[in-house]
Amino acid sequence: MLxxxxxxxxxVVFGKDRLAELNxxxxxxxxxxLTYGGGSIKKFGTLDKVHAALAGHExxxxxxxxxxxxxxTCIEAxxxxxxxxxxxxxxxxxxxxxxxxxxxxxxxxxxxDDYASLIKHGFTPVPVSEAIPFGTVLTLPATGSEMNAFSVxxxxxxxxxxxxxxxxxxxxILDPTLTFTLPTTQVANGIVDTFIHVVEQYLTFPVDAxxxxxxxEGIFQTLIEIGEKTVENPEDYDTRANFMWCxxxxxxxxxxxxxxxxxxxxMIGHEITDKFGIDHGRTxxxxxxxxxxxxxxxxxAKLVQFAERVxxxxxxxxxxxxxxxxxxxxxFFHSLGxxxxxSDYDIKKEELxxxxxxxxxxxxxxxSESGDLTLDIVExxxxxxx
Numbered sequence: 001m002l003x004x005x006x007x008x009x010x011x012v013v014f015g016k017d018r019l020a021e022l023n024x025x026x027x028x029x030x031x032x033x034l035t036y037g038g039g040s041i042k043k044f045g046t047l048d049k050v051h052a053a054l055a056g057h058e059x060x061x062x063x064x065x066x067x068x069x070x071x072x073t074c075i076e077a078x079x080x081x082x083x084x085x086x087x088x089x090x091x092x093x094x095x096x097x098x099x100x101x102x103x104x105x106x107x108x109x110x111x112x113d114d115y116a117s118l119i120k121h122g123f124t125p126v127p128v129s130e131a132i133p134f135g136t137v138l139t140l141p142a143t144g145s146e147m148n149a150f151s152v153x154x155x156x157x158x159x160x161x162x163x164x165x166x167x168x169x170x171x172x173i174l175d176p177t178l179t180f181t182l183p184t185t186q187v188a189n190g191i192v193d194t195f196i197h198v199v200e201q202y203l204t205f206p207v208d209a210x211x212x213x214x215x216x217e218g219i220f221q222t223l224i225e226i227g228e229k230t231v232e233n234p235e236d237y238d239t240r241a242n243f244m245w246c247x248x249x250x251x252x253x254x255x256x257x258x259x260x261x262x263x264x265x266x267m268i269g270h271e272i273t274d275k276f277g278i279d280h281g282r283t284x285x286x287x288x289x290x291x292x293x294x295x296x297x298x299x300x301a302k303l304v305q306f307a308e309r310v311x312x313x314x315x316x317x318x319x320x321x322x323x324x325x326x327x328x329x330x331x332f333f334h335s336l337g338x339x340x341x342x343s344d345y346d347i348k349k350e351e352l353x354x355x356x357x358x359x360x361x362x363x364x365x366x367x368s369e370s371g372d373l374t375l376d377i378v379e380x381x382x383x384x385x386x
Contacts, residue, residue, distance in 0.1 A: 001207055001208055001209045001212075001258040001259070002207055002209075002258045002259060002260065003258070004257040004258040005257075006253060006254075006257045007165070007253075008147065008148075008168065008252055008253055008254075009168050009170075010146070010147045010168050010169050010170070010171065010172055010252075011025075011170065011171040011172070012146075012147060012171070012172055012174060012248070013025070013171060013172070013173045013174065014174045014175075014241075014244075014245070015174075015175065015176075016175060016176070016177055016237075017175070017177075018173050018175050019046075019049045019050060019053050019137065019173065019175065020053050021053075021173070022050065022053035022054055022090075022135075022137075022173070023053055023054060023055075023056060023057075025135060025170075025171045025173075026054060026057060026088055026090065026135065027087065027088055027133075028056075029057070029087075030057060030087035030088040031057070031058045031059075031060070031084065031085060031086050031087045031088070032054060032057050032058070032059045032060070032086070032087070032088050032089070032090055033059075033060045033061070033062055033077070033080065033081055033084070033086045033088075033089045033090070034047070034050065034059060034060070034061045034062070034089075034090050034092055035062050035063075035065060035077060035089060035090070035091050035092065035093075035097055035100065035101045035104065036061075036062075036063050036065065036091075036092040036093050036097055037063070037064070037065045037066070037067070037093050037094075037096060037097050038063075038064075040139075040181065041063075041092050041093065041139065044181045046092060046137070046139065046178060047061075047092065050090070050092060050137065054090075060080070060084055060086065062076075062077045062080055065077075065093070065096060065097050065100045066096065066154075067096050067279075068096065068152075068154045068159065068273065068274075068280075069096050069097075069099055069100035069103070069152075069153055069154065070153075070154055070155065071103075071115060071116060071119060071153055071154065071155040072155075073100065074100050074103045074104050074107060074115075074153065075107060075115050077100070077104045077107075077108075078104050078107035078108040078110070078115075081104065081108040081132060082108060086108070086132065087132070087133075088132065088133055088134065088135070089101050089104065089105060089132055089133075089134035089135075090134065090135050090136070090137065091134060091135070091136040091137070091169075092136075092137045092139065093137075093138075093139050093140065094138065094139055094140025094141075094142060094143065094186075094190075095140065095142050095143025095144075095145045095152075098136050098138075098143070098145040098146055098151075098169070099143070099145050099150075099151040099152050099153065100151075100153070101134050101136070102134070102145070102151040102162070102164070102167040103118070103119065103151055103153050103162060104132075105131040105132045105133070105134050105166065105167070106118060106126060106128045106130070106131045106164060106166060106167075108131075108132045109128065109130040109131055109132060110128065116155055118162070119153045119155065119160040119162050120160055121162065121163070122160075122161060122163070123161065123163050124163070125163055125164050125165060126162060126163065126164045126166075128164065128166065130166075131164070131166035131167075133170050134169055134170065135169050135170050135171040135172065135173070136169045136171075136172040136173070137172075137173045137175075137178070138172055138173065138174050138175075138178070138244070138248075139178045139179060139182070140179065140182060140186060140190060141174075141179065141190050141194070141243055141244040141246075141247035141248070142189065142190030142193040142194060142247055142281065143193065143247070143251065144194075144197060144247055144248055144249075144250055144251025144252055145251075146169060146172035146174065146248060147168075147169070147172055147248050147251075147252040148167070148168070148251050148252050148253060149163055149164060149165055149166075149167040149168050150162070150163050150167065150251075151163075151167055152270070154274065157361075158270075158271070158274050158358060158361075158362055159270040159271075159273065159274050160362075172248075174244055174245070174248065176237055176240040176241040176244050177237065177240075179234075179240055179244065180234050180235045180240070181234075182234065184231050184232075184234070184337070185279075185337070187230060187231050187234070187243075188231055188281070188336035188337050188338050189279050189280065189281030189282060189338070190243070190247060190281060191223055191227050191230075191231070191243065191281075191336055192281040192282070192284060192285050192333055192336065192338050193247075193280060193281040193284060194219070194223060194243075194246055194247040194250045194251075195220065195223050195332075196265055196266070196281075196284045196285075196288055197250040197251045198216050198219050198220055198250050198255065199265070199288065200261060200262050200263050200264075200265060200266065201216065201255050201256040201259060201261050202216040202217075202220075202255070202259075202302065202306070203262070203292065203299050203302050203303060203306060204259065204260040204261065204262050204299065204302060204369040205260060205298070205299065205301060205302060205369065206301050206302060206305075207258070207259055207260065209258050209259045212254075212255045212256075212257065212258060212259050213305070215249075215254065215255050216255045217309050217310055219246050219249060219250055219255070220306075220310045221310060222242055222246050223243070223246055224310075224332060226239040226242050226243055227243075227332065227335065227336055228335050228336065230242075230243050231336055231337070260369040260370075261369060262367075262368045262369040263367075264291060264367040264368050264373050264378075265284050265287045265288050265291055266284065267359065267364050267367055268283075268287045268291075268355065268359070268367075268378060268381070268382070269283035269284045269287050270283075271355045271358045271359055271362075271364075272286075272287070272342075272355060274358065275351075275354055275355060275358060276345065276346075276347055276351075278345055281338070282338055282339065282345075285333045285338045285339065285340050286339065286340055286341060286342045286344070286345075286385050287381065287382075287385060288329070288340075289326050289329065289330050289340055289385070290381045290382075290384040290385040291381050292322075292326050292329075293323075293326060293384065294377060294380060294381050294384065295368070295373070296319075296322050298368070298370065298372075300318060300322070303321075303322045303325060304318050304321050304322060306325050307321040307322060307324060307325035308321065310325070311324070311325050311328045313325055313328075341385065341386065342382065342385050342386045343386050349383070349386050352379070352382040352383060352386065353379070355378075355382060356375050356378055356379050356382070359375060359378060360375055
């Protein structure tokens, strides 16, 4: 097992009807800014419930955060916080709203005017020392942003991963009933996103991290068991609760501690979303199968383990097990209504080169757990995925 530090201070409040506890979770006397995206938070009554729970606080609102949150929108919210002297932010929504809120929390304490510089440090911590404290009310499981220190923000040059230890929410309310009204497409995308979060911390090379491996395999198997069920039966509390907790545990550093990680699928997927506007989870589903086939020699031991332990494939050669596991993964995505070919979208094959150019422009020229996934290999993966 590799050396690691593990730190996660987020207080998780999980279960039905927990919004009433907001008054105790938010600091007494704090001026609160509610951040959210579109109209669903109002349409289904969640916003009203939050206001009722925070009746003793001065509350302001900032809506309209995009599915891929824009830097300009975040700056607008940060300026509002400065003007209103806000003490606490409460994010109501899924990963995009929470990601935006994380950036807003540091931008609101930033004295400079080069806001764009704060999103361009990759996995190196943003050089800031203060942030407005914030909590979350999760309404769309997928990104794990409710219990981690990562954010993804877009500007006119692309999508950027941003990291800071200040990005851990003070608390996150996870009430599965708040997800019952989600469109099936969003739920399916979230399941795929969660599944591939686990893939990218698991399908690398063995380091004898037995707890991490077994925990990751448990998340895989749970998602496979409940995926179709929670898409088809949105008000089945138990399946939705299991999905919600899997999404959180997939990316809160637990299974990623002490193991090599490969975020190539996400890096390529981000560029596809940025270029063509395809939902994040769906870009991952088109990249992953081809990437695994292309990299099977590098990932052979873990792919065989994946085949045997997750999919129960015990017959055949290693190559046959690996191919069968990839096919079963594709079939799982299809069972959720998620395509696994780029040609399923309105993208021309000759446009794939633009993705490679964007990766190069963003310095993503040596991806994978071993840093040897070069742009020529990315080009082959994309063409095979078409």
